[in-house]
Amino acid sequence: MEERKFEQLLLSVQKPGRYSGGEDGSIIKDKENKIRFAMCFPDTYEIGMSHLGVKILYSLLNSREDVWCERVYAPWIDFEEVMIKNNIPLFALESRDELKKFDIIGFSILYEMCFTNILNILKLSNIPLLSKERTSLSPLVVAGGPCTCNSEPMADFIDLFMIGEGEEVINELIDLYKESKKSNLSKEEFLIKAAKIEGIYVPSLYEAEYNENGTVKRYIPKNGAPKTVKKRIIKNMDESYYPKKFVVPYTEIVHDRAVEEIFRGCIRGCRFCQAGFIYRPVREKSIDTVLEQSKALCESTGYEEMSLLSLSTSDYSNIECMLEKLLEYTDKNQISLSLPSLRIDNFSKELVEKVSTVRKTGLTFAPEAGTQRLRNVINKNINEEEIFKACKTAFGQGYLNVKLYFMLGLPFETDEDIIGIAKLGEEILNLYYKNENRPKGKSPSITISVSCFIPKPFTPFQFHPQNTEAELIRKQELLVKSVKSKKINVKWHDSSTSFLEAIFAKGDRRLGKVILNAFNHGAKMDSWGECFNKEIWLNAFKEENINPDFYAYREIDYNEVLPWDVIDIGVKKEFLISENEKAKQALTTKNCKEKCSDCGALCYKSGICLNKRTKSNT
Ligand code: SF4
Structure with a gap:
């Protein structure tokens, strides 16, 4: 044309x-x-x-x-x-x-x-x-x-x-x-x-x-x-390909900055988190590689903002030393550095100080559950004391906005856990007012952002049904009712898209005709609220004679053949089963740095599991 x-x-x-x-x-x-x-x-x-x-x-x-x-x-x-x-x-x-x-x-x-x-x-x-x-x-x-x-x-x-x-x-x-x-x-x-x-x-x-x-x-x-x-993986992140240049857009995009990936995988093993299992084992880049790649990107793109990317940035082995070296470069070149994906438990004062030399915007944490019992169930190895310590540190550094991520509908959840989310928000808010050095005339804001739990393949919780939409809505309402302060905002995710996500996450190839039917009747841009049309999808299931509840709301037996059994992701099914059994008793599993749990990812002979095995064998 x-x-x-x-x-x-x-x-x-x-x-x-x-x-x-x-x-x-x-x-x-x-x-x-x-x-x-x-x-x-x-x-x-x-x-x-x-x-x-x-x-x-x-x-x-x-x-x-x-x-x-x-x-x-x-x-x-x-x-x-x-x-x-x-x-x-x-x-x-x-x-x-x-x-x-x-x-x-x-x-x-x-x-x-x-x-x-x-x-x-x-x-x-x-x-x-x-x-x-x-x-x-x-x-x-x-x-x-x-x-x-x-x-x-x-x-x-x-x-x-x-x-x-x-x-x-x-x-x-x-x-x-x-x-x-x-x-x-x-x-x-x-x-x-x-x-x-x-x-x-x-x-x-x-x-x-x-x-x-x-x-x-x-x-x-x-x-x-x-x-x-x-599954194929990069065995050595220092030798893997990384771009020296990005395409720099003319128009605004979601993340418009230089990005340096510092490692792949996650040591934690939160039982709901698919990324934590499918990207195993953890493989880090060396500090030299991080520095070299960061500089090359900032220089070629001219970006004045850079962020470090991984599933849990503060788990990088030598983060303090890496940040020190990186900040030397970014400070000198007036590049602002951001660190998303911080974990609450290893969020030290020193780390906040280092990042806050550059930026002082809001902080985000993901406790995921409102009580310690449920945090143990999901293997989110953090306690209230650590959450409060991290928030205190952040407030002491002048941060005003804290965003907390939670999930509703987790396996073994009770109403007490939901009320616990509201309580946690209130206690964090109180911590702000207890800080004697808080800035005058400024108001803090706590955002509680809740998503709906979706059981995903290759997680210990893959066997669980999703909560029904009615149950999720009841839980959202309970949470909103439990929050008393106006300084706490509650935001939640639409439960009808979560229902479809659960169906397709654990679906089989018979769902192809449902996808085609919905598409032929106008479904597209389904992750956009203004475009999503639930009716189209429900009709598609009906017309194709497929019961969506079978996929979303059925408890899966350990012996069942699963549509994703044809894929070997590295982590063994027996490990996922044993983790689900531990969840029933609210027992936690140590992270890969503390102790190898023999999940199966060792078969890749790479990254943290290899280092750990080699060390413990010598
Ligand atoms: S084999 Fe051990 S160290 Fe490696 S990812 Fe699995 S649990 Fe972690």
Whole structure:
């Protein structure tokens, strides 16, 4: 399309910068003799551009001479209408070529509520939605990301899933694709070969059988596909690829700053947390690597803000020393440094002092449960004393706003635990007023943010049912009623989207027809309150004769075959069962630094578990 016409169309929508491309750091290559990869993020530009995994893969793929990787985001409703009206197929931001021209279309799937956006991206590109309807090798539709640890609900639409860390497997996939294209292999021949690469799951090579009660009987692999697909991980974070440059957007995005990932995995093992199990084992970058990569990023992007990223930043082995060195650089260059994902128990005065030399905004903590008993049940190894100590330290440093994250509907939860959340908020507020040095004329604010517990695959709580919507609403109301102070705000997550998340998180491939039905009836952008339409989904379940409660509200027997049993995530099922048994008695498990619990992740011979074993053996 002519540039002027395109510009005119952009002027008719909000945030045209989402679609214009041409940002600093975006990569333009000659199309000749390249494998063309469309890196699709199935949500808006602002969210997708903030996602580190996509930045890493974009840069990694483009570091290959034989690949040109471009970015694609889900268009917002207004631009989608413009596209349809003007007959414009969805395009990649760099070349503005339509997706049909690409060899590989790769989706990063971070949450279940973006499934319909994946279908929408394919539809707007005039690409058949079902994998079996796409008979030629290109475009091949692949997916990765945390949600693919249970790939089954999307099995009808995606040709292959990359399980685990994409950087580790994607080059092997591209090499095979290139070779197969040269030798004119059919899609089927290619997929059979791809399934032999460790970490690649090709759902069409597995036949699913079900029991009479609706549970999965077994998955039968075909054509030499492995019985289980083992997750791939980066073994040495110092040697892994990390971008030296980011694409810097023109328009506002969610996280617009340099980001340095300091480690992967989490030592903790909170029993509800999927990330804590699927990213095991913990693998840290050395301080030198963190410094070198941080400097390179800040210098190439010109960002004046940088944040450190991990699942639990303050668990980094030598955080004080690392921060000291990093602050030397950031202070000198007037770069503000932020540390998200702080844990409350190792949040020392020194650490606050170090960060507060740069920034003094709000603090966030995640106690997750309102009483010690329930915190033990979920294995959140923190106590009230530690929470108060951390808040006191923060208030003493001049922080005014504290945000506390909790979950409602956790297994073994009672009303006392919910009232406990309100009590905890009040006690923290009192701590602020007890601080004699509190700033005059300023008012503190405590935010209690509650989400609904969603039982996720590969966690000890995967066996539990979700609370019904009515029960969750009752619990939300109880919490609001229990909070007395006006200085405490309670915010909560919509329980109907949580219901769908629970269904799809633990779903099997029979749900593909529900996703398709809902999409055909207009479901898209389901994680956006203004777009989400629960009725469409409930009708889709009804029309497809599938009972959603079976997936969300059923207690799972330890002996049941699960849709994600076809994936080997490293952590053993027996370990998850033993952790669930300990939860019943409110018994905690030590973190990986204190004691190895033999979860199974040692099979990767990497990171913390290896170091611990080696040390204890010597
Ligand atoms: S094997 Fe041990 S140290 Fe390694 S992740 Fe599992 S529990 Fe932690």
